Amino acid sequence: MPRVSLPSQLQSYSGGLSRTEVPGDTVAAVLDALDARWPGIRFRVIDEQGRIRRHMRIYVGQDRVLDIGRTLSEDEEVLLFGALSGG
Amino acid sequence: MSHAIQLLIGTRKGAWIYRSDAARQAWTVDGPHFLGCIVNHLVLDPRDGRTMLMAASTGHLGPTVFRSTDGGATWAEAARPPAFPKAEGDNARSVDHSFWLEPGHVGEPGVWWAGTSPPGLFVSRDGGETWDGVAGFNDHPKYWDWCPADGGTPDGALLNQIVIDPRDPAHMYIATSTGGVFESLDSGGSWSPLNKNVEASFLPDPYPEYGQDAHYIALAPTNLDRLWQQNHCGIYRLDRPSDAWERIGKQMPPEIGDIGFTIVPHPRDADTAWVFPMDGTEVWPRVSPGGRPAVYRTRDAGASWERQDAGFPREQGWFTVKRQAFCADGGKPVGLYLGTTGGELWMSDDEGASWRCLARHLPEIYSVVAAPL
Numbered sequence: 001m002p003r004v005s006l007p008s009q010l011q012s013y014s015g016g017l018s019r020t021e022v023p024g025d026t027v028a029a030v031l032d033a034l035d036a037r038w039p040g041i042r043f044r045v046i047d048e049q050g051r052i053r054r055h056m057r058i059y060v061g062q063d064r065v066l067d068i069g070r071t072l073s074e075d076e077e078v079l080l081f082g083a084l085s086g087g
Numbered sequence: 088m089s090h091a092i093q094l095l096i097g098t099r100k101g102a103w104i105y106r107s108d109a110a111r112q113a114w115t116v117d118g119p120h121f122l123g124c125i126v127n128h129l130v131l132d133p134r135d136g137r138t139m140l141m142a143a144s145t146g147h148l149g150p151t152v153f154r155s156t157d158g159g160a161t162w163a164e165a166a167r168p169p170a171f172p173k174a175e176g177d178n179a180r181s182v183d184h185s186f187w188l189e190p191g192h193v194g195e196p197g198v199w200w201a202g203t204s205p206p207g208l209f210v211s212r213d214g215g216e217t218w219d220g221v222a223g224f225n226d227h228p229k230y231w232d233w234c235p236a237d238g239g240t241p242d243g244a245l246l247n248q249i250v251i252d253p254r255d256p257a258h259m260y261i262a263t264s265t266g267g268v269f270e271s272l273d274s275g276g277s278w279s280p281l282n283k284n285v286e287a288s289f290l291p292d293p294y295p296e297y298g299q300d301a302h303y304i305a306l307a308p309t310n311l312d313r314l315w316q317q318n319h320c321g322i323y324r325l326d327r328p329s330d331a332w333e334r335i336g337k338q339m340p341p342e343i344g345d346i347g348f349t350i351v352p353h354p355r356d357a358d359t360a361w362v363f364p365m366d367g368t369e370v371w372p373r374v375s376p377g378g379r380p381a382v383y384r385t386r387d388a389g390a391s392w393e394r395q396d397a398g399f400p401r402e403q404g405w406f407t408v409k410r411q412a413f414c415a416d417g418g419k420p421v422g423l424y425l426g427t428t429g430g431e432l433w434m435s436d437d438e439g440a441s442w443r444c445l446a447r448h449l450p451e452i453y454s455v456v457a458a459p460l
Contacts, residue, residue, distance in 0.1 A: 007147075009145060009147045009148055010148070039164075039166065040151065040164045040165075040166075040168075043149055043151070043168065043170070044148035044149045044151065045148070045149070046149075047149060047170075047181035047182075048170035048171055048172070048173060048181050048182070049171075049173060049174070049179040049180075049181050050173070051181065053147070053148070053149050055146055055147040055148075056147055056148070082146075082147035082148075083147065085145075085146030085147050
């Protein structure tokens with residue numbers, strides 16, 4: 001099951017958890033699984049058109065994700081970050 | 088007589104609630120709520136006196152709406168915040184932030200309206216828990232003419248206000264930063280521009296059918312046929328059924344001008360309103376003209392204006408007061424409240440005759456809403 005790293009900005013949803021595991025064979029499926037567990041979390045990261053929000057970043061391992069359709073293997077880790085967003 | 092008031096303060100870094108005693112002299116502070124969140128609007132539902140909605144986002148995260156059903160003691164996120172439908176191409180809009188929250192008509196409990204950036208009109212019929220787009224505006228054939236993608240404020244183009252006629256829930260006005268004012272007679276199903284005689288000095292045709300930047304509109308509570316408008320290009324009044332606005336700001340002192348972000352009607356006197364002028368000359372500093380903050384009041388529907396500045400700095404006071412950051416309560420005498428981009432909260436308990444600072448050092452204030460406590 002893919003591992004997920006959550007930034008501080010999303011830990012109000014996860015009850016303070018910074019790491020978890022959810023099922024999913026794509027980044028989109030992982031985000032859906034996170035949203036099923038913590039309703040609302042996906043929309044804070046992905047807009048209604050399926051685009052990653054401007055000040056959020058998603059990586060799988062060292063690879064930047066630009067398309068949430070990216071496939072995942074069971075042993076990969078999805079890392080969510082809050083990127084720079086101003087003062 | 089006056090009554091205890093709560094001031095709902097939205098800032099760039101969170102929300103605060105200030106509560107007064109019955110004399111509006113002693114104030115207590117409750118906050119911050121959602122520290123670090125960008126709070127564009129925090130509004131109490133006057134129909135039940137306890138439901139609050141908050142339009143929030145953060146620098147990183149997408150926009151949402153938080154709800155409280157206990158007067159701000161506890162909060163929960165809306166299950167489905169305002170969002171445009173999935174679409175292709177230019178029509179693939181996404182809500183950057185909700186800007187304005189409007190409780191629905193008193194006869195429609197649970198109904199709320201929201202205006203967003205980019206301009207979008209949304210409605211909730213369950214007290215703000217779930218939201219749907221209003222296709223009559225968002226998918227109007229003229230939408231992209233009224234709301235061009237490259238238009239708008241530094242924080243994005245806005246549907247910045249929603250006004251509902253207390254006599255008829257189907258009769259609505261909205262204000263936008265890219266198209267001016269629009270009117271609907273069928274609960275938002277269809278819309279028509281309402282901008283005759285309103286200037287748009289930044290367009291080749293300075294009096295177009297639409298394209299104006301309507302900073303703020305307000306109904307006179309005791310004359311619901313009277314609309315006040317603080318526009319990017321001056322102060323206006325409209326008395327329905329006429330559709331032609333009158334530029335009442337021409338009577339302001341020329342060295343002050345009639346540029347500003349907001350206008351506040353008197354709750355009981357339809358000829359009285361207040362504005363907070365800002366410098367709209369040359370490069371548009373958008374600060375108090377000359378560094379001398381003042382409110383201006385008309386008591387004759389805009390035929391004349393008087394300066395009210397007692398208590399404000401006499402010099403070097405470079406205030407800016409944004410669209411949603413100036414309001415009145417219903418007290419006798421009327422209490423006035425304004426929040427500045429410099430994080431100061433000011434009040435007058437004598438209808439603007441004198442002012443005192445209630446709070447300093449808050450973050451940039453975006454909205455101030457007065458509600459009975």
